Amino acid sequence: PNGLVNDISEFNEAVSNAQPGSVITLANGIWENTELVFQGKGTKEKPIILTVEDKGKVILSGTSNLQIAGEYLIVNGLVFKDGYTPTNAVISFRKNREELANNCRLTECVIDNYNNPERQVQDYWVTIYGKNNRIDHNHFAGKKNLGVTMIVGLDTEESRANNHSIDHNYFGPRPTYGNNGGETLRIGTSHHAMENSNTIVESNYFDRTNGEHEIISNKSGQNTFKYNTFFECTGTLTMRHGNETLVDGNVFIGNGKPSTGGVRVINESQTVINNYHIGLTGYRFRGAFVMMNGVPNSPPNRYVPVIDSKVDNNTFINCDHILFGAGNDAERSQAPKNSQFTNNIIYHEKDTNTIVFKDDGSGIIFKDNILNTNSTKNLNAGFEKADIQLIRNEQGFLIPVSEAIKEPISISSKIATKENTGTTWYSKEDQTITLNSGHVLVAEPGINTLYDVTKSSKPGDIITLRSGGEYILTKAAKVKHPLTFKTSGPNKATIFFERMMAFEIQDGGSLSLENIAFNGAKSPDYAGNSVIVTSKNSMLNNYKLFIEDCEFKNMVVNHSFDVLRAAKGTFADTISIQNSTFKNISGSITALDNETDDIGAYNVEYLIMKNNSISDVQGAALRLYRGGKDESTFGPFLEMEHNVFDHVGYGSKNKYKATVSLYGVQEIDIKNNIFKDSKAINMHLVVGEPIVKVLNNNFYNSEKLIVTGDQKYSVENTWDLEPKFK
């Protein structure tokens, strides 16, 4: 092929010799630890092209990256995977602060799971500087470490009012990061909030980009977001800073998934029109539509009040929350002004209070909005009730139809789909392997049989133990992929373990335990034992842990002996502990308080404890911590229902002096539990208007709730009755 180069020195020579019209072609193969600097001057008619011998056969791996600097350069077909950038960016539209890229194009490139192994070390995948650059038809999937996937930088004059086009890109799944810094696209920063970026973001497909609250963090002026599709994204397109943003003709599909959101409006002269939203469940900052309160005389980098904004002709189908004046608090006390919410259609099949005012709505003109008749709540003038039918159009969207709707609702043919975005040659298929999707393997009772079968298992396998069998682990079983362990038969098999841990969940692992007894009688006499630990090395992949119908006992040492201990830098999507028994334990059941930097990080998204019997546990049975004041994330969520706590929390080494210690938890649901002879539930409520319900609990001869912090909570039906245990 044209201008074939086989290694970095040939590449560098080709670059230095390149003239307008030159083509540099990377030879097929793995380019390991290769830092490419593509610098040159093409012309509009004769750009310089960096391409690949065969699409999909040129892989940049290890510590590779790309810098683009100059004029009229095109990069086409590079794939970054199996590695990470040693610098701040995988692909950068500049070489340094002085040498930028202008009139350049990045197309059909792929960055796939190209993550720093340290979850908490930051980098970007694409940093866009200069002007008039186009980023199109690329595929970016699986960012898991700290840092925004793509940014548009405005730090020098030469990068502002840039007219970049970001279009037809496929932004593939980005899992919950568990802290700030999980945005998919950010345009500008709070330092340059008043600058105009003039960037167009058009026809991109956002596929479960769930890193944090802000799928897109718009932080500059005069940007346009058109025809983008947000598929099951937990978060919103957020107009965080900057004015005169246009959000037009986008589609938000929630499919009823938790925390899915739409558009969030802050600042002045924003326009939100012709957008289509369906099945969005998010509340508060990730509602289907959110117009926030602002800070009076706000500096540009806080919350500029909403003024002169227009929200017109948007469609909301089965969306749970539309909020005006969100974030209203002592500082954000300024309600929206001089704005309009007009011609919008709001349909919900359930009779639900979709629209909520958190502050005075009088600064917003409501007019010609249409609600379906199910909606019984009396709203201001400006909302008309109508009989609405949903009819599926040829694109597959459910379209509201009614006599009251004069202008038929349509969705642009330019709307992004999974098919018309990204490349044609790089698969968008999901490769996640789930628990219980593999083969059944039998582990015979004995020493290290579980270790051996674990070692030879494949992802998704189910390992069955013999009914009543005795198993001893003298080596920790390393859970490297999703694995299920369960006793087949009526009598729980018993697992003893001689190491500090029975199971270590490693990066990529998930664990389900069913119908098994764990006995600590053969465990070492050392502080820090735990039945299950997560890897002490950072884990990029979120894990899941299910404990169902298990028994844990005789776990007493001179200090803590926990059931689960999560290391810093590890994050669980779900930890579910149900129908299990915990007896005689000197530590905690869940030690999820290891993110102590107080920057908003935490260890688990959903923690579910139901129908468990917990007795003689010396430590705080649950420890759950999220420090700092960041508002970028959703969790942790705690559901604690129908558990019995009997003599819990009394150990002299329980530093929380509590049965349950919750700090900064965002949603707390504690109901129908019995606490007998136990220490308190401590809750420190800060940040993010946490939703806290404590309902129908019995505290017999126990300390009760101790609540600190400045947030609201509700307590109902607290009893004080002596329970009779069998």
Add this chain to the structure above:
Amino acid sequence: PNGLVNDISEFNEAVSNAQPGSVITLANGIWENTELVFQGKGTKEKPIILTVEDKGKVILSGTSNLQIAGEYLIVNGLVFKDGYTPTNAVISFRKNREELANNCRLTECVIDNYNNPERQVQDYWVTIYGKNNRIDHNHFAGKKNLGVTMIVGLDTEESRANNHSIDHNYFGPRPTYGNNGGETLRIGTSHHAMENSNTIVESNYFDRTNGEHEIISNKSGQNTFKYNTFFECTGTLTMRHGNETLVDGNVFIGNGKPSTGGVRVINESQTVINNYHIGLTGYRFRGAFVMMNGVPNSPPNRYVPVIDSKVDNNTFINCDHILFGAGNDAERSQAPKNSQFTNNIIYHEKDTNTIVFKDDGSGIIFKDNILNTNSTKNLNAGFEKADIQLIRNEQGFLIPVSEAIKEPISISSKIATKENTGTTWYSKEDQTITLNSGHVLVAEPGINTLYDVTKSSKPGDIITLRSGGEYILTKAAKVKHPLTFKTSGPNKATIFFERMMAFEIQDGGSLSLENIAFNGAKSPDYAGNSVIVTSKNSMLNNYKLFIEDCEFKNMVVNHSFDVLRAAKGTFADTISIQNSTFKNISGSITALDNETDDIGAYNVEYLIMKNNSISDVQGAALRLYRGGKDESTFGPFLEMEHNVFDHVGYGSKNKYKATVSLYGVQEIDIKNNIFKDSKAINMHLVVGEPIVKVLNNNFYNSEKLIVTGDQKYSVENTWDLEPKFK
């Protein structure tokens, strides 16, 4: 050779076929991931022997280990290195709780730096069970992860009254572990404190086995320690539990090194005779000789009071501390009873108060002890002053000679030496490479020149920067071995960095920075930046960090931006920061508070801050944390002298609300500092009778000391004068 086997299956077959008199010979080579179970029945006359083809040429590496079970088995010549055991022990004298080793011998084996990569994951190197086993002439050096090097287990009747002999072993250097669990030898556990072990520990050489307080933790009855040499060991032979111990004819050589100790007596009927101590500096629990107070009616696993103990004919030369009644507190209120301290010789070239009574000494008979005339303190009867000369004997020991000494002092010819212990064929040489021992490399100003030179450097190298040069790091420099960076010339070179960190100290690394300016102006706007970090993965090797004559400025982000941030699982021997300037920093200078498990772990042994100028630092300039109530370790030590703090600690995200936050620090020396417009010094004083001196400090318009906890401290000469800075 006899019975040569080439792999694990041949080995297993040979073992199953072995008869009395059989020899199994491991073939030369690397045996990777090999778990040997050597089980069989030999006879006294015809043992079964496991040996190697050539000594030193058979290496067990990776996840290998050895279990010995049966009768009359001899293991000879195995070397474990480059790996770690997957189980609790590298070499175990049992297969499981039922199948033990009796009348077996482990000889001329080596375990060298065979450490779990996780510093905080526990294992033992040798676990001895059964009876009548001999462990002799082995070489054990470089244990760095959690866990005692060698234990004698007494958990079943079959392992008690065992008559094991542990003799002529070389216990090579074990660095400070920084938490409990760094013992070199433990006999028994607190659970079996009242059992007799009857183990003989004879003629072993302990070479800088500095893991923690207890070099030897004797936790059972009727053990004998004879002719062992303790060379520069920071800690003591501790009679932690059990009675009727004999400590006879041992040598303790301190060479004036900090924290070196001798024998510590607890419990009943202990005999400490004929021991020789020289140059021991340790105080409190690691004095040259310590007789502790006990707990009245103590359970066996607390502190049984000293009764009926005899301390006779011991020699102390230039030892700083001999304590009676040590540990006296509300719980340990029982002074020693019915004991004697007789015929001991105490010589010190300085006029020092060597002997201290922490409680009533009337339960101890003092008689015929001899002091040199320098000693001016009036002691009870029982101490005679004499003119003592020191004369070097033919073994090289300084022997006190005096007319008052009737019986000449001698040292047994059986005393352990480096030469008569361990093997003859495995080197005992020190392989540590120190800072500044390598070549000088020049780094030119520019982008990543420092990264490149760091990458190609060798251990000990000195990297010089150009006077006044500008250096930019867009990649973090990884410090994998000892390295020095310094500007050669009068004008400090400036280092900018674009990653979250400039330098990452990795396992095996140490760092010295001299005459360099660090500027945070190009660092990312993200919480968690730090000029220097330690690896987020556990570091087995303790590191050193020296900062001398450097400047740090413009390090402001919306949250913490630190100078040094130490990760959990990393430990510094020394961090020294001197003659440097810190200005305009949003975080801390040293964030050494990441061991939050409260089990006694901490991040640094010696922290030294002298002659620094610290202004506009928003966080707590120093954060130093050691949680829990463990008494097994020495540090952290803090020396803070002659620093100026100007407007420090006022950041809203400073969770300590202090300029200096010290928690559980064991020795604090704060003198001649100026604090202007700054927050307080917070000190939480717990555990271990910390030594705290705050002297000659000026607190102008600043908060002063805030002290919590239950320990003593002294404050002298606090001023409140307005300083004039130029």
